[in-house]
Amino acid sequence: MWRERVSPAVEGGPRRRGFVPGRHYGAIAADPPTRNGRPVRFGCGEVGPPQRSAGAKRGWCGGLSVRAGRRYSAATKDLRIRGRENTVRSIETVPSKGAKAKEEVIGPDTLPDVDPDVALRTDAYFLKTRAVVAAHGDCRVTYAVFLRADCIAAVDRAIDLVTALYPQDCAIPLEIRREVPEGTLLVSGRPIMTITGSMAALSPIETLLLQRVGFACVSALNAFTMNLAMPRTAFIAMEARHCTGDDMHLACAYGASVGARTARLMGATGFIGTSTAIAAPMFGASEGLGTMPHALIGYAKARILARGGDPARENATLEATRLYVETFPDEPTYTVLVDYEGREVTDALAVCAWFYGEAKLHERGKQLSFRIDTHAGRHLEGLDWNESVRTLMRWTHKETPGEILKLALQGFAIDDLDGLSADEIRDKCLFGTGVTAASIVRFRKMLDDHGYKAPKVVASSGFDVLKCRIFGNLGIPIDVVGTGSFLPGKIGRAQATADIVRYEFPLGNGLYQRFDLVKVGREHLLLSDAVPPATGP
Secondary structure (H helix, E strand, C coil): CEEECCCCCCCCCCCCCCCCCCCCCCCCCCCEEEEECCCCCCCCECCCCCCCCCCCCCCCCCCCCCCCCEEEEEECCCEEEECCCCCCCCCCHHHHHHHHCCCCCCHCCCCCCHHHHHHHHCCCHHHHHHHHHHHCCCEEEEEEEEEECEECCCHHHHHHHHHHHCCCCCCCCCCCEEEECCCEEEEECCCEHHHHHHHHHHHHHHHHHHHCHHHHHHHHHHHHHHHCCCCCEEEEEEEEECCCCHHHHHHHHHHHHHHHHHHHHHHEEEEEEECCCHHHCCCCCCCCCCCCCCHHCCCCCCCHHHHCCCCCCCHHHHHHEEEHHHHCCCEEEEEEEEECCHHHHHHHHHHHHHHHCCCHHHHHCCCEEECCCCCCCCCCCCCCCHHHHHHHHHHHHHCCCEEEEEEEEEEEEEEEECCCCHHHHHHHHHHCCCCCHHHHHHCCCCCHHHCCCCCCCEECCCCCCHHHHHHHCCCCCCCCCEEECCCCCCEEEHHHEEEEEEEEEEEEEEEEEEEECCCCCHHCCCCCCCCCCCCCC
16 A cells, blocks of 8 residues: 655645654555556655655665665664665666666675664564574565554554664665555454565564554554544543553554544544643644642642641642642643542532632633542442442433443443453443442532533543443543553553565576565465465476
8 A cells, every 4th residue: 555644734735754743644645656657665665756866876766765764762762864875776776877787795794783772672583583694695575564453553653663773774675565554443463564675684673663563553443442432522641650661652652643543534532632741742732631630639638737727628629729720820721630538529519619709710711620530449429339320320211220231331242341240340330439430420410400511521540442432332421531541451462463474585687586485374464466485396
């Protein structure tokens, strides 16, 4: 699939090379540029207009300069462009100015050294593979990259990494071909992309490539499913605290942004931002979103105690709200966390009275929201199991808890339940403790009954795919969900794989002897033009 990267502003906007966080990369070139009846291939499988480089040799792109190589700095996790061109030869090589083609010799002396940063981070057997290949003759290979689980293609960052790490002075050029556009749903086992290049150069990169594929693609599918289940609800990505570092955080955040873009194509609101500034550009934002954690309410309560006040008479949640508004007077929206004291309704009504009455912040165009993050150790204020059942019976117009459960699980398959029993689902999502469907319905109703229909409801705490689908089926009135539970729930389902499906040995004059081979049982990965190898006379 030939693909054109374009600016999100207008479909005909300027082309962008490499990953630009927050930009939409979903456009497909309907009529890609061609030469001699073939699509023009750039260094990363991109399609675009010819760009000649001064003094560049005619190479893989038939006289077009291939994207400059880049160096990856482990210390800064930064991609720095090198100044040299990766101009190489292939089957399509045409000597410039009529000169006689010089045959490339692919041997140990012509192979570039492995980047020390890569050598430290890749699996040892890939380095040994490179050593064997370097000693006995390099060859051109094609990898098929895929997941053993359903996913959404979210591989822009992986492509940029491979392009950056592939040696720019390698005798065999790099070609990356997308099998599907970014954001496409894929069934398990179907290749996302193919990567062609030097076996000696690609082997050390494989580990780092796969690290950036699996988590992103599974996070994309989870985010897409969650967004589609609650299409009118906006989502904020809050997975950073659950990740092992920047690499995992950025991979999963990028996946969520891709899944959200696909969901928006189907009418959902999707993810509107993230909690960290480093990932914000992936969602089209310049900074992270969020207001107050539980610790800020505790801080306000401690201040009340420190000045000799009585927390029973001075509301700590209201005090934290005042401190926050005083510190950030220019923010358009104030989201107040109301479950710290176990008085979600009481504290929310107190904040509403101050916000709309004493402070009159709504007259200055300010918006008020409440975040519900009640932990699983108790019910929301005013609820118990029986009252939760009655609340949802009134909301759904059902007569029994069983009918409510049946409605909640509409469209589910057995595999979608994550091994949970009916009782566990009722506890986790419907009538139990914590943030449940009943708790949100009750909280919204109490605000409305007191005349506060303007405040929005933000919910967090365990909003994974299952919970979002159940809340969506019941039509629970949530304006915003803050969640990091689009992270892969099972690590094994997020493991990407790359198998070599083609080996090509140079014959000279730009020609190669081709062998289409793959491990037994993975024959479905072979390329569409694969030729079965001879097995005997």
